[in-house]
Amino acid sequence: MKQLPQPEALRQSSALGLADAAVVLGVLALLALIAHVGSAAMVSFRPPDVSPTISLDPHNLPEYALRSTTRMFIALGASMLFTLIYGSMAAHNRRAERVLVPLLDILQSVPVLGFLSITVTGFIALFPGSLLGLEAASIFAIFTSQVWNMTFSFYQSLRTVPKELSEAAALYRLSRWHRFTRLEAPSAAIPLLWNAMMSFGGGWFFVAASEAISVLNKDYTLPGIGSYVAAAVSAQDLSALAWAIVTMVVIIVLVDQLFWRPLVAWSDKFRLEQSSSGDAPQSWVYDLLNSSRIPALASVLLAPAWAGLDRLMSVLLGRVGDGAPSSESPTADRLYNLSLWLVVGGLVAAVIHFVVVTVGLGEVATAFRLGIDTLLRVTLLLVVATVIWTPIGVAIGFNPRLAGRLQPVVQFLASFPANFIFPFATVLFIRAHISLDWGSIVLMALGAQWYILFNAIAGAQTIPSDLREMADDVGLRGVERWRKLIIPGIFSAWVTGGVTASGGAWNASIVSEVVSWGGTTLSANGLGAYIAQATSTGDWPRITLGIGMMSLFVVGINRLLWRRLYGLAERKYQF
Numbered sequence: 001m002k003q004l005p006q007p008e009a010l011r012q013s014s015a016l017g018l019a020d021a022a023v024v025l026g027v028l029a030l031l032a033l034i035a036h037v038g039s040a041a042m043v044s045f046r047p048p049d050v051s052p053t054i055s056l057d058p059h060n061l062p063e064y065a066l067r068s069t070t071r072m073f074i075a076l077g078a079s080m081l082f083t084l085i086y087g088s089m090a091a092h093n094r095r096a097e098r099v100l101v102p103l104l105d106i107l108q109s110v111p112v113l114g115f116l117s118i119t120v121t122g123f124i125a126l127f128p129g130s131l132l133g134l135e136a137a138s139i140f141a142i143f144t145s146q147v148w149n150m151t152f153s154f155y156q157s158l159r160t161v162p163k164e165l166s167e168a169a170a171l172y173r174l175s176r177w178h179r180f181t182r183l184e185a186p187s188a189a190i191p192l193l194w195n196a197m198m199s200f201g202g203g204w205f206f207v208a209a210s211e212a213i214s215v216l217n218k219d220y221t222l223p224g225i226g227s228y229v230a231a232a233v234s235a236q237d238l239s240a241l242a243w244a245i246v247t248m249v250v251i252i253v254l255v256d257q258l259f260w261r262p263l264v265a266w267s268d269k270f271r272l273e274q275s276s277s278g279d280a281p282q283s284w285v286y287d288l289l290n291s292s293r294i295p296a297l298a299s300v301l302l303a304p305a306w307a308g309l310d311r312l313m314s315v316l317l318g319r320v321g322d323g324a325p326s327s328e329s330p331t332a333d334r335l336y337n338l339s340l341w342l343v344v345g346g347l348v349a350a351v352i353h354f355v356v357v358t359v360g361l362g363e364v365a366t367a368f369r370l371g372i373d374t375l376l377r378v379t380l381l382l383v384v385a386t387v388i389w390t391p392i393g394v395a396i397g398f399n400p401r402l403a404g405r406l407q408p409v410v411q412f413l414a415s416f417p418a419n420f421i422f423p424f425a426t427v428l429f430i431r432a433h434i435s436l437d438w439g440s441i442v443l444m445a446l447g448a449q450w451y452i453l454f455n456a457i458a459g460a461q462t463i464p465s466d467l468r469e470m471a472d473d474v475g476l477r478g479v480e481r482w483r484k485l486i487i488p489g490i491f492s493a494w495v496t497g498g499v500t501a502s503g504g505a506w507n508a509s510i511v512s513e514v515v516s517w518g519g520t521t522l523s524a525n526g527l528g529a530y531i532a533q534a535t536s537t538g539d540w541p542r543i544t545l546g547i548g549m550m551s552l553f554v555v556g557i558n559r560l561l562w563r564r565l566y567g568l569a570e571r572k573y574q575f
Contacts, residue, residue, distance in 0.1 A: 019292040037070045054221055054231040058243040061228065065247050068207055068224035069255070071135070075142035076200055082143075083150040083192070088180065091158035095336055101155070101563075105555040108148040108503040110547060131222075138222055141210035146199035149451065149500040153195040153458075153493075157188030159570050160492050175314035189270040191493055194458035195500075197260055198450055201415035202504070204248075205447055225251075229417075252415050256408045262286040264403075271464065281400045351548060358541035367530060367549045374513070374526040375553060377441045378505045381448060382498060389453040390494065394486055397460025398468065410453060418446035418508075426515045429522060436513065436524040443512035444505045451501035452494070459493025460486070492569040499562040506554055510535075527553070 054064075090100040123140065124133035161184060169179045207226035221227045225244060232240035265283040289295055355364055396403045396410075422443060429439045463485070471485045509528025514521065523529050531546035 017292070019288055020294050022288060023292045023294045033066060034070070037067055054223065054227050056228070056231060056235065056237055056240040058240065060223075061225065061243060061247045064223050064225045064228050065251055067222075068211070068226055069251060071139050071142060071210075071224070072200060072203055072207070075139050075146055075203060076196065078139070078143050079147040079150055079199065080196065082147050083154045084185075087151050087154035087158060088184075090155050095333075098337075098340065102555060102559075104148060104151060104155075105503075105558045106551050107144075108152075108500075108507075108554065110551065134220055134222055138210040138224075141206055142203045145203045145206045146196075148503065149199045149202070149496075150192060150195050152500055153191050153455075153496045154188050156492055156496050156566060156569070157191050158184055159566065161187050177310065177313035181310075186270045189267045190461050191455070191458040191496070193263055193267050194454045194461075195496065197411065198414055198454040200255075201411060201450065202447060204415050205417045207417070248416065249412065252412045253408060256411050257283075258285055260411065261404070262289070268400075271462065281404055354541075355545060359545055363542070363545060364549075367527060367545055370525060370530050371527040371549050371553050373437075373524075374506065374509050374528055375557075377444065377509070377526065378502055381441055381445050381505050382452075382501060385445060385449040385452045385501065386494070386498070389449060390456045390490075393453045393456025394460045394490065397457040397463075397490075403457065403461075410450070410457075414450035414454065418443070421446060422511070422515055426520075426522065429515075430520055436515065436522040437526075439522070440509070440512045440524045440526065440528075443515070444508045447508055448501045448505040451504060452497045455493040455497030455500075456490055459490030462493070463489035488572075492566075495562060495565045495569055498565075499558060502557065502562070503554060506550055 086100065086104075090097045090104070120134075120137040123137040127133040127136065165183055165187070169183050174182065204226075207224065211222040211224040211227040212220075212230050221231075225247060229241065229244045232238075232244060261281070261283040262285040265281045265286040268281055355361065396406055425439065425443060428434070429436060467485060467489070471481060476484060506528075509526055510531050511528070513524040513526045513529035514532040516522070523533075527546060527550055531543060531550070534542035534546055
């Protein structure tokens, strides 16, 4: 475990050093950028007035990139807050879990752009006369692309906290707040960080769509790199598109260096091991902060406020007892289950009535058959991605130096919007006469496969170095090493990667099973193509049926497969 600088070292000089000056200037620059973006968002906006237009002049790209990146970080902050609250409620309350986890499955299965089309009018109404409504709608769309993966990761981490640590928390009668801050959050830090990294990268896929919003039969554009790319594609301006790609590369590198890599280095302290890490992750920003007196001084100034919050939350949340869910009355439990079944039954009856009245049961059978086709593609994608990326992720997770070198690479690959590649892939499919029934698997994998890789990395990093050294000492090699050390160590993280990759693949099927280039359109047989075609014609009954059928498939698979694997991870694969 890394040792923080000693207080004596921080107090050895009364004058500010170069590190302190760099931190102060960095904070001031960040505040200035936030103020600039905030003032730029305070633009008068009254539908159907024309919203800000996009200039393809490359000199505007820094401004656009700054605004898009700000939206991404606001969405990430909201996702983190939602994750901590929602995941904790689902993990610690069995009754809440019966509702929250299936609801999470359903929310994950709903196409991201579906949230945007439903909520954008409401956001505009919240901020009349201001562009903040469109900004909020864009941020919400990005939020829905980030949050589900992070929530699944945190929930599973809470469910697999080491038993001996839970028993120690109960023995010392920690409050629920202290259990969360001193045990659960540190235990979940590494997997949550890598899933947040993946979610942040995946959010770039939806930036273009979230910055070009259709409402009240009119298209409104928010300044950003996503809308810049959309404008460049519309104008067939290859030069502008090239400048946008260069800008995207710069953004990814800067965010990695200034944000993600310091967090990776900081999170190394939460590895569960008895000896210090022999080769810990490195970050020049993290080293700069450690050598500066400013963070220590800030912590001293904020200590009274934090202590007050600590006492308040401890009183409000109470004590955790033995750390297990409180006993439930059988009668109350049966009434609770009955109420759930009544609600679910009412919803099912409403859906059946809608289907019978609008499209008929024959259309349901058609949608179900197409769902089976998409299910087979998703299954093949998961198998291939697991075989390819799990060993690579383990190798990266076991080698911090390799992780430091490859993190920007994998971060770039995961962050680069896959839909930028779709036109080139479509041309290849047309010229090579490749059926989209197979080609769509590749398109779906461009985004979904990274969930497997990032979770394999996170899972490998949580395996204590002591166990790895012990495995080396006893001569575990090859298959035996995977069977007795690696698979048990990464299994929980792999399940999280699998369930989120599966949900992401179903979501991506809508844009992957129907692609076009010029006047040529390729279509696959699948539920995603069914929804895309119904959307293009404005057939709301079939759109509703398609989304409902997709949700049914996702929830059913999660219930029958992924929940059981989560249970296996809790029972068998814990350190």
